[in-house]
Amino acid sequence: MDEVRTFWIIAAANVLLVAPLIFFLIRTSWRARTGRVLAEAERIRFQENEQRLRSMLEAEPHGILVIGLDYRVLQLNPAGCLLFDAGFSEEIVGTDLRTYIQTNDCLQIEEMHRAAKEGRETCGKGRLIGLSGQVRWVEVTFVPLPASDGTVHAVLSVVRDVTEQRxxxxxxxxxxxxxxxxxxxxxxxxxxxxxxxxxxxxxxxxxxxxxxxxxxxxxxxxxxxxxxxxxxxxxxxxxxxxxxxxxxxxxxxxxxxxxxxxxxxxxxxxxxxxxxxxxxxxxxxxxxxxxxxxxxxxxxxxxxxxxxxxxxxxxxxxxxxxxxxxxxxxxxxxxxxxxLHENEARTSLIIDTALDAVMTMDHTGRITEWNAQAEQVFGWSAHEVIGRDVADTIFPPSQCLIYRAYVQRLLEPQDSLLSNRLVEMIGLRRDGCEFPVEIAMTPLAVEGSVIFSAFIRDITSRKEAEQALKGYAQQLEHINQQLDVALREAKAATEAKSSFLATMSHEIRTPMNGVIGMTGLLLETTLTEEQREYAETVHSCGDHLLTIINDILDFSKIEAGKLDLEMIEFDLRLTLDESLDLVAERASSKGLNVACLFHADVPRHLLGDPGRLRQVVMNLMANAIKFTERGDVVVEMTVEAQSKGDAMIRVAVTDTGIGISEEACERLFQSFTQADGATTRKYGGTGLGLAICKRLVEMMGGTIGVMSRVGEGSCFWFTVNLRKQADGSRRAHLSAAALAGLRILIVDEKAINRRMLEQMTKKWGMQPTLVQ
CATH class of the missing domain: 3.30.450.40 (GAF domain)
Structure with a gap:
């Protein structure tokens, strides 16, 4: 179709260009032959053909250009105008065709034009740039237009827009x-x-x-x-x-x-x-x-x-x-x-490195997969065992029927819970040796068929261990029976000890109280110097002995779990003052200054065991006085934390005594332990006091500790968790109300005493002034 169209286009172009010459030849020929009438008729026929060909060119959908030998456009049809984005042919006629060709395609167009001038028809593709700048891909055909003498005097170009197709x-x-x-x-x-x-x-x-x-x-x-x-x-x-x-x-x-x-x-x-x-x-x-x-x-x-x-x-x-x-x-x-590959590799690795024998069977019971552990357990290599019947391969004849019944039950819906359940059977090695195994099988539906995966474990060692455990259990039962007898005997001994301690407590304390009381009365009478010295020695030794007896009895009760704490209302400040009163004379005899700092935010009215609290405070103060030759012993009471119903009270006893080494501090609160042997020989004591304090503090929900430096003194501290009395704050407010606003002058040579009194008076709402 394209060849026919090109033919007619070429014919039309030739008619348009050589029409005058053809007309002249025809007219001359017919004038010579037929005369004027025939010539006129031929002229009319030629004009009709020319008009028909011109109409064909205008209706042609592809661009038709007549290009001169110098690349100038001589003529183009309406379709050609559209390709150049021109409204009229006059906008294009007379211009150089190469100005509308993409730079990279100009060389190809020039070669095609040169070939057409030489009489050859050429075809190619390139990019045409319209007047609007739009670029179109076009297919171009160049056909030479010969003159009457046979030379090419112009080039006919058929241009087809192939942008969409391309x-x-x-x-x-x-x-x-x-x-x-x-x-x-x-x-x-x-x-x-x-x-x-x-x-x-x-x-x-x-x-x-x-x-x-x-x-x-x-x-x-x-x-x-x-x-x-x-x-x-x-x-x-x-x-x-x-x-x-x-x-x-x-x-x-x-x-x-x-x-x-x-x-x-x-x-x-x-x-x-x-x-x-x-x-x-x-x-x-x-x-x-x-x-x-x-x-x-x-x-x-x-x-x-x-x-x-x-x-x-x-x-x-x-x-x-x-x-x-x-x-x-x-x-x-x-x-x-x-x-998927990673999962398959991981699965394969898990199966190959599994501690159990892993195998897969098809619906007929033929082995299809066999891991390395299965080779170790049964002695068959994977190459040897693939395709063999699993029952005949790994079970003795006595177990084959049991295995097949087990598989059949796995396939029954009512026994689906049996899947993956461990079943004990007897396995068979390649060498004919039988051994106990544990097997778990699962049926899997794959592509309309059923396969089985099985995990089998050699439980020989476990069975041997179970037998050994049975023997151990029997031995353990015998030992437990012996322990039960020993426990009953120990309980009886403990009860006997408790009874003995109770008896001894009464038998020892009663005469000891008499000794202490009577020597006290004796010291109030008129005695010679020598008699007074003897009486004071007896009184002091009696006090010391009674303290030891009390410590031993308290420790025994704690160890036996028979020491109970009271839960009564008490005044914390009063309890502290009573403790100070009991040791004040001993401190005064050594020339020591004893002070108490009771912080204003510490609640006074609490619930607990004031006797045991006083015992801990007195023990720490007695130790501080015992190991301090000069200086101060200060008791400071603060509150670490408190809520509406509870308070964590902290008590610290600080002295300026001999101090304790870091190594000795670590073992101070152990039973029957003191800093060192020399201390025991010089100052006496059983080493039970701090151990008892530790147990009592822990029973009251707190902790105890020490900070000390040799030659500088020590600070023993403890915390206890105590409940507040319901109306304690109101009573404290009423008792201090009478003192609120009063001015007071505090005079004392000891700074610690001045500080103590300042804290107390400020708590009562007074306005203290300190003077040395």
């Missing part, structure tokens, strides 16, 4: 090339370079870049690239690999953020591209980018660059979007396959 062909070829690459690749890393090459080559562009969204989904980086001529853009691609973009930054970032293909017709003037490396090449003029979607997120972006400006092609953009989704499906498939 775009469709290019999209189809592009998708085919991408599909071919993806079909032949197994990983994304392997596919990307070939994908970039296929995209660049099929689009006839220059550079392709692959951008990967990082795992934290904060940035995107260029990981791979491809170029037609790497040497021309080597520096550009190197710099691209160094760039990192956030979502919305530059063309890759915009494409990632928007999740759709983008097109840049002119890099130099488009705001999406703010970087310099592209423009610095001087060779890249257009760009496009499209996202690769992986499920609900953008996995990456492919960015393409052209060495020429490119008008936006919406169809191509849609095709690139399809390519991006196609690549995303490939990525998803490779990830699934990789996960």
């Amino acid at each position: 775009s469709a062909d290019r999209r189809q070829a592009l998708q085919h090339a991408v599909a071919k690459v993806l079909a032949g690749a197994s990983t994304v890393e392997q596919a990307v370079p070939d994908l970039l090459q296929a995209l660049v080559v099929n689009l006839d562009w220059h550079v392709g870049l692959f951008w990967r969204v990082q795992d934290d989904r904060q940035t995107i980086i260029c990981t791979q690239d491809w170029a037609v001529d790497v040497t021309m853009v080597q520096e550009f691609m190197r710099r691209r690999r160094q760039e990192v973009y956030a979502a919305g930054a530059d063309l890759p970032g915009h494409c990632w953020a928007r999740g759709e293909p983008l097109w840049v017709e002119d890099i130099a003037r488009d705001p999406l591209l703010t970087r310099g490396p592209v423009e610095a090449t001087g060779m890249l003029h257009a760009a496009c980018a499209f996202p690769i979607w992986l499920r609900a997120h953008v996995y990456g972006v492919i960015e393409l660059f052209s060495s020429e400006p490119q008008a936006k092609d919406w169809d191509l953009l849609r095709a690139l979007g399809t390519v991006g989704r196609q690549i995303g499906l490939f990525v998803e498939r490779t990830e699934v396959e990789a996960a």
